[in-house]
Amino acid sequence: MTDGSNLQDVINNDWCIGCGVCSHADASIEVELDPRTLMYRPSSPGDERAASVCPAVAVDFAGLHEWLFPGAPVSEFGVVDTVLLAQSTDEQRNLAASSGGLIKELLRHYLASEDVDGVIALSHVEGLDFRQTVLTKPDEVDTLPGSIYHNLAQPESLTLLRENPGRYVLVGIPCQLEGIYQYIREFEPELKQKIHSTVGLLCGWQYNHHALRALGSYKKFDAEEITNVQYRGGGPIGKLRITTPEKEHVIGRRVDFGYQVAFDRSFNLARCHVCVDHSNFLADLVVGDAWLPSTVTTRTGVSMVVCRTAEASAAMAALETAGSIVTALASTSEVLESQKRRVVYGDFAYAYSEYLAEIGVPVPVMIGPNRSGAKLSPRKEVERFHDEFTRKVALQREGRYRFLFWRKATVELRRHLSRYVNWFFVRVLKVKSIFGKRDEVNRELLKGFR
Numbered sequence: 001m002t003d004g005s006n007l008q009d010v011i012n013n014d015w016c017i018g019c020g021v022c023s024h025a026d027a028s029i030e031v032e033l034d035p036r037t038l039m040y041r042p043s044s045p046g047d048e049r050a051a052s053v054c055p056a057v058a059v060d061f062a063g064l065h066e067w068l069f070p071g072a073p074v075s076e077f078g079v080v081d082t083v084l085l086a087q088s089t090d091e092q093r094n095l096a097a098s099s100g101g102l103i104k105e106l107l108r109h110y111l112a113s114e115d116v117d118g119v120i121a122l123s124h125v126e127g128l129d130f131r132q133t134v135l136t137k138p139d140e141v142d143t144l145p146g147s148i149y150h151n152l153a154q155p156e157s158l159t160l161l162r163e164n165p166g167r168y169v170l171v172g173i174p175c176q177l178e179g180i181y182q183y184i185r186e187f188e189p190e191l192k193q194k195i196h197s198t199v200g201l202l203c204g205w206q207y208n209h210h211a212l213r214a215l216g217s218y219k220k221f222d223a224e225e226i227t228n229v230q231y232r233g234g235g236p237i238g239k240l241r242i243t244t245p246e247k248e249h250v251i252g253r254r255v256d257f258g259y260q261v262a263f264d265r266s267f268n269l270a271r272c273h274v275c276v277d278h279s280n281f282l283a284d285l286v287v288g289d290a291w292l293p294s295t296v297t298t299r300t301g302v303s304m305v306v307c308r309t310a311e312a313s314a315a316m317a318a319l320e321t322a323g324s325i326v327t328a329l330a331s332t333s334e335v336l337e338s339q340k341r342r343v344v345y346g347d348f349a350y351a352y353s354e355y356l357a358e359i360g361v362p363v364p365v366m367i368g369p370n371r372s373g374a375k376l377s378p379r380k381e382v383e384r385f386h387d388e389f390t391r392k393v394a395l396q397r398e399g400r401y402r403f404l405f406w407r408k409a410t411v412e413l414r415r416h417l418s419r420y421v422n423w424f425f426v427r428v429l430k431v432k433s434i435f436g437k438r439d440e441v442n443r444e445l446l447k448g449f450r
């Protein structure tokens with residue numbers, strides 16, 4: 001358990017995810033990029049005020065659920081009203097987006113409604129810098145980026161919420177919303193009324209900036225000179241597009257070996273490995289990718305949307321009635337099929353967290369509603385991961401990206417290739433579906449999808 005009197009354990013163990021709420025609780029703190037870890041962290045440990053809201057110290061899922069969704073039944077998937085597969089009917093918007101273009105359709109819908117004054121969402125500033133900004137007109141929504149997978153400092157949401165009059169729709173990844181809500185509940189409860197709704201992204205991981213540096217060393221660009229980065233877009237998986245003053249580097253995310261090395265799990269933030277909230281338990285609407293055999297052949301991305309409230313389901317229904325999206329009713333079993341147990345139940349995260357606590361590492365305290373369904377990953381797997389993660393992180397910090405490349409091409413090759421074989425059999429040949437080991441969404445229901 002991390003020490004709750006300040007953020008020293010968070011700093012020492014690289015648990016920070018850059019949400020920035022500590023800097024609101026304790027004004028002496030700034031969130032800055034650590035030049036060695038290339039992850040954001042607080043400039044100083046601060047005191048118990050900062051620690052009390054930091055989602056890298058603890059997250060009070062039970063208390064926050066009751067505070068946000070009073071009286072609603074909380075399942076292992078969190079509070080669920082409906083689950084839908086959905087896609088924007090605007091082909092260009094869908095192609096520009098990360099999955100189905102759903103977030104942008106939702107934001108346009110909310111901005112057109114009278115009881116919403118604006119949207120607070122991430123937008124591009126310059127280079128690798130992306131920050132929260134306020135949008136007030138539906139036409140501004142298409143300027144927002146798709147998913148940004150590198151680590152960011154995001155202290156602005158609270159400032160914008162505080163400084164702008166009215167009610168806002170907030171877009172955020174799970175750990176960001178955890179921090180924001182813990183801060184609001186503790187220090188500025190009046191801000192809660194200013195949040196009309198939250199649109200959450202499902203989130204499997206985030207990457208430190210060594211990932212981009214490593215990729216630069218394989219693809220011959222200088223990560224310091226990046227002027228823009230787009231991780232998705234152009235189809236269901238999409239290509240990574242990195243712009244430098246010389247050229248645009250277009251890199252296949254599924255097959256490019258350099259990408260597979262630079263964006264492997266060792267480049268994820270430490271906290272992502274103990275994260276149990278990939279499904280964004282606190283957001284009203286959660287949008288992720290629909291990775292199902294029935295969606296594998298769609299030309300453009302399809303989103304999986306979890307509506308946690310009746311109002312959220314009504315917003316989706318209104319979009320469908322207006323012809324802005326197509327939907328197919330799904331269920332939590334499709335969420336599980338699409339995202340896997342480690343994302344939904346935190347099988348690995350709970351096991352890894354227990355292991356770290358046992359070997360004396362102070363870990364964030366996080367017991368989500370999915371804990372009862374978790375089947376902890378075997379100890380051997382956890383230990384092997386920990387050893388490999390520790391070794392690879394040290395190599396990253398020494399800038400030995402070439403070594404990591406050759407490591408994956410030799411000692412790790414078999415493991416690496418088996419992932420493709422698994423993907424091909426399960427998603428393309430649909431072997432599990434043929435043998436009845438997974439339920440399929442009826443293709444008839446996806447008739448209207450591209």
Ligand SMILES: Cc1cc2nc3c(=O)[nH]c(=O)nc-3n(C[C@H](O)[C@H](O)[C@H](O)COP(=O)(O)OP(=O)(O)OC[C@H]3O[C@@H](n4cnc5c(N)ncnc54)[C@H](O)[C@@H]3O)c2cc1C
Pocket residue numbers: 096097098099100101102103104121122123144145146147148149150152171172173201202203204205206287288289290303304
């Ligand atoms: C770090 C990260 C990891 C993810 N991991 C998974 C995963 O494992 N599985 C899965 O199914 N889906 C994951 N997603 C979500 C997925 O990539 C899509 O973002 C989601 O399906 C929404 O797609 P869309 O087409 O509706 O939205 P888009 O049209 O692509 O809109 C994206 C919206 O999210 C905002 N945004 C982008 N990046 C961030 C960020 N880092 N922090 C806060 N706001 C942001 C933008 O402002 C924009 O409003 C992840 C997203 C992120 C950012």
Ligand code: SF4
Pocket residue numbers: 007010015016017018019020021022023031041042053054055056057179
């Ligand atoms: S996780 Fe958020 S609150 Fe905690 S130290 Fe990092 S920026 Fe501050």
Ligand code: SF4
Pocket residue numbers: 017173174175176203204205206269271272273275276277278
């Ligand atoms: S996986 Fe969890 S900790 Fe990591 S960025 Fe996503 S929500 Fe935050």
